[in-house]
Amino acid sequence: MCVPTLVEAVSLLAAVVATATGVLVVRRRRTSPLALPLAVMMFGASLWATARALLHVAEGSVPATVTLHYLVFPGAAAVAGATFWYLAVLSGRRLPRRARALLLVHPALLVVALVLDPVHAWFLRVAVEGVRVEVDAGPLYWAHTAYSYALIGAGIVLALGAMVRAVPGHRRVFGVAVLAATIPTVGNVLTNVVAARTENVHLTPVFFLVSAAIWWWVERFGGHSTVVPVATRQVLEVINDAVVVLDPRGRVLDANPAATALLGAPDGSGLDVGADAPWRAYLDDDPTRRDRGTLTAATGAVLDVRVTPMTDPVGRAAGTVVVLRDVTELERLRAELVEQATRDGLTGLHNRRALAQRLSDAVDEATASGRPLSMVLLDVDHFKAVNDTHGHAVGDAVLVAVGRELAASAARGETAARLGGEEFVLLLPGVGAPEATRRADEVRARCAGLTVPTDGAPVRLTLSAGVATLAPGESADDVLRAADDAMYAAKAAGRDQVRAAEPTTT
Template sequence: MDDEEVTVPTLVEIMSVVAAVVATVTGVRVLRRRRTSPLALPLAVMLFAASEWATARALLHVAAPSVPATVALHYAVFPGAAVVVGAAFWYFLVLSGRTLSRRTAVLLCVHPALLVLVLLTNPWHEAFLRLDVVDGTVVDGVGPLFWVHSAYSYALLVPGIGLVLRAMTRAVPGHRHVYAVAVLGATVPSVGNVLTTVIATRSENLHLTPVFFLVSAAIWAWVERYRQHSRVVPVSTRQVLEALADAVVVLDPGGRLLDVNAAARVLLRRPDGTPLDDRAIGAPWREHLGPELGEVIADGGSRVLTTPSGDVLDVRVTQMADHGDRAVGTVVVLRDVTELERLRAELAHQATRDGLTGLHNRRAFEQRLGEAVAHARSTGAPLSLVLLDLDHFKAVNDTHGHAVGDRVLVAVADALAAAAADGETVARIGGEEFVLLLPGLTASEAARRADEARARCAGAAVAVPGGDVRVTISAGAAELSPDGTSDGVLRAADVAMYEAKAAGRDRVVTAPERGVRRRAVRR
């Protein structure tokens, strides 16, 4: 039996096989997540192509095939490498927050397709590989198209890594490590390829690129296994800005627009009414934001302002500075609080108004009475008030029900409000008890105003089956004395009102000044 030459695999070739296996297993695991992670598909394609690349490289020297098989394996190494480069650029593109357009996908396929065509025709032109058979051994060399292939591969990887590095500077801090891991995983096999090209000798058949890819596969396998939140495209600060409901405008120190988010494009409009767009970037803010924001931006701080269109904006201005305390720009955050202000005004109205009649409630009346007393004391102007109570109102509820009673209260409230002049306050302070606050009127003048209101109320009618319901009122008028208080004048009017009821109801009684008899008015 003739002695047969036994090819013993080197450590590099064994590691190439291991790299192929690891890349394949990792690729299968990653591919399962293609529907939940936009990074899964390009990463899986990259891993499968690297597996083919490493397998062909290992078999080229381990299996000791025939000359035709050896030549085929020499050719089989390069398509996998071309697909790895294209898939890596695709991965970087998606990782940086962009999408793979149809045009870009077609362009990425051009390199592997042309490479396959060149390899199929290589035996005729040998412009890519120069393969010679010497004593039954295939000796390989490279042609000019090999260097074109290598140059294109690096020309594609470098801008891809640049996209990732640029995105890393704009990412939120919690996601920056994702970019660093991606760049590290891509750099390791590139280093191996450089070492192979620069220092490897043909006789040693030293090819480090697939071996170094084992490190990349291990990095990505660790990421897929243990870093769950790293499987998705990281969040950039641009995405954060675009997701904000608040409008954000960034100005440079000279007042020119550097950036506006989506909410700002919707909320803010140019002076001519057109919305903001990217054409506004670089222009002075006065050309696009309108003069109403000028004072706020100049003064800084925060303020609520109303635009000419009626929108209410909460504006907050923050000046930015570098570590040397030099101004680098201004951030203006605007929030549309129109609806909030409307709700606030409505709540304020509800807090001071009686829910049934719409008149001021007791709380609002007491506040206005205190203010009116303070003003009367400081100016010496007269101040009077009138307490009014419906006569026999319980009989209305007992006879016709509370629904009709409520309608009567509303009719009386409308009559009192119609009798009030500007600057006077009408309030409901009890179940059927009302009050008129009359600044500038003396007691006698207040009594006449009260009698007018009494007549209006007597004329108010609420229709019910079988006729109309009418009510009368009893009123007490009192004037604030020079040293009087809110409680004092209110108490005097209350006493006068009960005297009107005791005197037969449907009348006005004036609380006496010092030493003056009470006067009753009845029509």
């Protein structure tokens, strides 16, 4: 029996390392989708390397030598299929049972071919001279080799594509996997192309030692088989924000599922990519602008919009990233808060702050346009006596009743407000003094017909009102002061009446 050569000794060491790595990994098969294909890969490499290492030992026994030659190929088939399986799963593809079953077709056909090979010699051509065995490749050997190379190459392509799409922290995982899969493939190519012509030296198991050592180190210290790396596309698919990528002309290049849902048409026809796409209004002529605003999608959702232009390495426009977030509920709450901040809590009318803003805007508009602007200031007569006699609950009921009548009398574009206490205001843009006086008297008369129930006799309401119309050159404070003076004149004249402010003279 001859002493094993260095190559065969290294092959045996590779088998030991591969077996140890396979045992280490297979324990994780229930917790990681990467564990089982990697374990199959390692056990297949172990069978391949062991058969090659024992060929030298089996010299002198023809049956043992021929059997070891044949045992190499099931291991090779397992390595090829498991490598593709591993790299496909690593790339984020879930192989269903049917796909995994198809991967078994090659090993199954290979076993059948090897069993029948002593008869047909389609796989290996075995020549025996005494106790010496010479082996040459047949047509099925090259078919098996080509298929194995194609399968491993396809897996490497998948892994490299996923590496480009992966988040930076996970790219090295793909790099290690591709390196470990490439090394034994390179060894096999060298064996078939170069080394097979020189003393029948087979280098693939030697390269397996490097590959198995990488996988053992990874599994011992890196734990790559515990999790499938995260791709950037996966991140985009799970976030709730809509992300739309546009080319320099504004056409959609890509959109994540959230974008399809948010920007789709109400009939479910999907993302609108036409020239009137809702985000286009936010893409102005300045390509360096980062804008933010809101728009309303076809679905009715209110979307917060952020627009970020992209440039290539030399500064040319490369497109635009539009990020949209559904803020419909937030906008509803914001509008509700704004409404609450501008409304009187008791009567529901606009409060003093809202009146001040609306009065200022109305004065500016009237000054610019020349249209009239009138104000009616109303005060509940003897309100303090109502509170003192019947209590604040009845007083509040009086104020609510007056506020209801005032709100009913305000037309579109007009403002009914509670100025404070028992004072109310009706702001009438576009209304002159005579019409404003008539409107004020209508409100007074309607309120005079109201009664508020109490524990005793019901309370009847009366109002005193002052009307003022904006004169040229006057301010908001001037018209409010004039209406207030007119209201006090109505009270001095006996209450329950309307007085118009005296026109200012220039």
